[in-house]
Amino acid sequence: MSNIDYSVKIPNNVDLSGDRTLQRALESWQPNFIQWWDDVGPEGSTNHDVYLRTAVSVDPQGWAQFGYVKMRDYRWGIFLNPADQERAIHFGDHKGEKAWQEVPGEHRANLRRIIVTQGDTEPASVEQQRHLGLTAPSLYDLRNLFQVNVEEGRHLWAMVYLLHKYFGRDGREEAEALLERQSGDENNPRILGAFNEKTPDWLAFFMFTYFTDRDGKFQLAALAESAFDPLARTTKFMLTEEAHHMFVGESGVSRVLQRTCQVMNELKTDDVAKLRVAGVIDLPTIQRYLNFHYSVTIDLFGADQSSNAATFYSSGLKGRYEEGKRSDDHALHDQRYKVLEVVDGKLQEKEVPMLNALNEVLRDDYIKDSNAGVGRWNKVMEKAGIDFRLIIPHKAFNRQIGALAGVRMSPDGRPVTEQEWQTRKDEWLASDADRAFVASLMQRCLAPGKFAGWIAPPVMGINRQPVDFDYVRFN
Amino acid sequence: MSTTTMIENGILNQHLIDPEICIRCNTCEATCPIGAITHDDTNYVVMADQCNGCMDCISPCPTGSIDNWRKVPVAEAYSLADQFGWEALPPELPPERLAAAALSSDAAGSAEVEDLSQAQAAIAAVAGLASNAGETREAEFRSAAFGATVPPWSAAHAYTNLYGPRNPVSAAVVGNINCTEAGFDNETHHIVLDFGAMPFPVLEGQSIAIIPPGVDANGRPHVARQYSIASARNGERPGYNNVALTVKRVMQDHEGQPVRGVASNYLCDLKVGDAVQVIGPFGHSFLMPNHPRSHIVMICTGTGSAPMRAMTEWRRRLRKSGKFDGGKLMLFFGARTPQELPYFGPLQNLPKDFIDNNFAFSRVAGIPKRYVQDVIRERAIDLAELLRDDNTHIYVCGLKSMEEGVVLALRDVIVQAELNWENVAAKLKQQGRLHLETY
DSSP: OOOOOHHHHSOBSSOGGGOHHHHHHHHHHHHHHHHHHHHHSSTTOTTOEEEEEEOSSSSTTTSOEEEEEEGGGOOOOBOOOOOOTTOBOOSSTTTTSBOBSSOOGGGHHHHHHHHHHHHHHHHHHHHHTTTGGGGOSSHHHHHHHHHHHHHHHHHHHHHHHHHHHHSHHHHHHHHHHHHHOOTTOSSSOOSSGGGGSOOOSHHHHHHIIIIIHHHHHHHHHHHTTOSBHHHHHHHHHHHHHHHHHHHHHHHHHHHHHHHHHHHHHHHTOOOHHHHHHTTSOOHHHHHHHHHHHHHHHHHTTOOSSOHHHHHHHHTTSSOOTTGGGOOSOSSOTTOEEEEEEEETTEEEEEEEEGGGGHHHHHHHHHHHHHHHHHHHHHHHHHHHTOOOOOOOOOTTTTOOSSTTTTOOBOTTSOBOOHHHHHHHHHHHSOOHHHHHHHHHHOOOOOSTTOOOTTSOOOSSOGGGOOTTSOOEEOO | OOOOOOEETTEEEEEEOOTTTOOOOSHHHHHOTTOOEEEOSSOEEEOTTTOOOOOTTTTTOSSSTTOEEEEEEGGGOOOHHHHHTOSSOOOOOOHHHHHHHHHHHHHHGGGSOOSHHHHHHHHHHHHTOOOOTTOOOOTTSGGGGGSOSSOOTTOOOOOOOSBOTTSOEEEEEEEEEEOSOTTSSSOEEEEEEEOTTSOOOOOTTOEEEEEOSSBOTTSOBOOOEEEEBOSOTTTTTTTSSEEEEEEEOOOBOTTSOBOOOHHHHHHHTOOTTOEEEEEEEEOSSSOOOOSTTOEEEEEEEGGGHHHHHHHHHHHHHHHHTTOOSSOOEEEEEEESSGGGSTTHHHHHTSOTTTEEEEEEESOOTTSOOOOHHHHHHHTHHHHHHHHTSTTEEEEEEEOHHHHHHHHHHHHHHHHHTTOOHHHHHHHHHHTTOEEEEEO
């Protein structure tokens, strides 16, 4: 049993010390969490002093405190955005009623499922990324990886808090199970497919944090609309942290592109072989990584038609992205939405009730947001005068979930035969050879201000520190 | 909360987001306590007329893109449309360009309304945004925190930003007289502009801006200069589409060095029949109450008298029609000498039971210097009686240096009256009953 002083070690704004039941529940969960962190958290990092951002309260001054912290001692806080006692449910069949402060019995199972599914992704990504520290291209990147790791850990705490506080014994069991499942474990894998994929190299990590953490943004944004007020307030605060993860991905890929373009211009070549010899990642390989991570991530939104999604919305459990900014009736009973289906080997659009297509609505919002960032990546090539543009593959490309699952489709949305798929899939998705090449570049580079040859330095440091700041100290 | 100075000498330190670094994560928009950040499908941007430089958004930003600033002349603030269209931040303006703009602002001196709220209105006009004139947000100056950002409940609806710098309206000069005693320094003109058939609805307390013709030393068009309206809503001449301004001719800068204010001299030299380019109107909170039991306390110096004249005149016209018998007017008016006090003659001719005039002169030979706050304290008993009444509204307009002293004097009056300053001040602010407009 831990004798941790929660008021000091666990910054929180949920009156932990005033709720003995909750405190006891977390006291018994906490050592298992630390054990999990030690077992499958960032490898070999226990003694590092890392320049981390820590939240000590939810106000702008409190949640971005920077300083050197050992990750194991990170102040995993439990934070909810401030409560609005008058908050009303603003969508679904309960629209206009007061938001729930407790879990309504009839929605208990669904809410628990939503929270467990979200919670399961948080430790999963830490597990997926645990070896990356050994091949960090710079101290700056190492620090960013660790920041992502500890915040995923805090997000796990946030979901575990909800499970313990509002779901009794069931919740405690689910919280335990979050530490028992493991990414990629054949017998007890993580709930969602993308979180069982490997993140073996830094290009994959950047793609993951760009695409998959962006899925996190959209899922959290939809949950931040929830009628269950504690969930809404928790996820709203989590969103502010998710931003850093997306930043790591977006700026990371951008820096890889920048470095590749620089070498392309120096060598005056776009020959993949020559560029690989020069130690940079060629642009077609980056496109193939993008195709993979994008298509795996859009599967996370679930089936394009889902009665669960309709139930979650109508009952007020999960809204749409920026629900409050939309001008429709927020009930959606009479509205329709277009989804894709394959008929006789051809893609076509089909109108279905919007309530059943809410996964698709959220996926489409995500696609728009993702695409905008890819446009910003393309500016790197544009500026360098290189005639190559990254493209988001077609929505139906390489899908494993929903009506498009298993449909063989080229990245530009052309149905292809199984034979063509097998022949060309290495053209479209990162192949073993691509991954082996990228892996060959992954050498640790840890002198302050130095960067591995395949990535450009960032535009600016973290928290206005210089780029050559001593972001991680090894003891 | 740390703050940054937003406007100094007519130069805005404009808060911008670097679109090349920003990842559009929404953290800044979610963090900003006053809703000054917004976005479209392309960019996240800061609304120049809203941002108060509180810096709350800075540390939560994961990218550092939020911490970007550009110095620009207030009237040339980057608009939302500009920012939405950016792929990269614009380069810094050359120092000589800023120096010219600052000089022009300085030269214009106190004749021109240059406080933060008015500047924000000018920014709003340029940026094509809703105006926030009348809001006082400069956190460095504590007294400003007590100013209301909402109009009195009975204020008439104000039109704002009908004409921007890209589509100014032309007005004709129909009057231009010196309203201070001739031959004295700091001559102040009462200028009447007529808009003919062009719509230009205004209310007392609002302002307009004038674009001086020609170009500055660097060959750039002069920036617009803002002036409070000195006439009542139905015109300087009732029933005509005109407004009056109170313009001080600036002949020296704040250090006493000789310099000619560009806009003020242009306006003071205008002849009847000349055409003037006008933008505005600006301001939607420094507005007068209109319910018959409302009292108005006016505290001003110099050309800060313009909005007070406007309100007084509107009340005078209404009084003639039998309204506002119960509503009292109390004026505290400061100037260096009686001769320099705009509208001194006409003010003294107003009936004593209509307006309670209190003058303070700071440069009269042989008499100790008196400032408006001294007179406020002298009239503490009468003021306290008004302050106990929720129908009382207070307006302060004049040099920035007066603001703190005036608010402190008001606090003394309230404390002496055994009222709770915090409660009264909070109520005055919430109910749109204390308005500060200083420059």
